[in-house]
Amino acid sequence: MSIRILRISAVVLSLFSATAPVVARDADDLTVAEERTAPQPSAVPCEGGLQLTAPQGAPLTFHIFSITGQLVKSATLSEEIVRIELPRGCYVVKCGRWSKKVMVQ
Template structure:
């Protein structure tokens, strides 16, 4: 299953082993901030401003807070 980690000003997204994933990051108003395609087993890091975001992939959607 895909994984997500939130750090100070940083968001790390990791695709599950064996399956590529497309992640969508939205701000709290619903505006699409970034769309990322990550290959199976790879990860990507994004610098984000402080705030609340919604991260969606094919399996789940989560609300996160970047400090």
């Protein structure tokens, strides 16, 4: 039994000795990278519908789906902000690769 305990402790010791050392760096080594992202479209619930916002630039097409997957409305925005009237419910709004789930009350 004592030989088995010695073997287990030797295995455990070898596992801990195989870890990489942790090295602290100076504060001078820290760098900050600034990443700029393109403005994203947005869909915000408002009373009786949605407020769709498109970043300035080319017109964007928004597709609004019911929670069951049926296309409810499509809108191509050439203006920056448009209000779309919708009945109460849960919707998925897609614009290109962007999508968002919203609840209209």
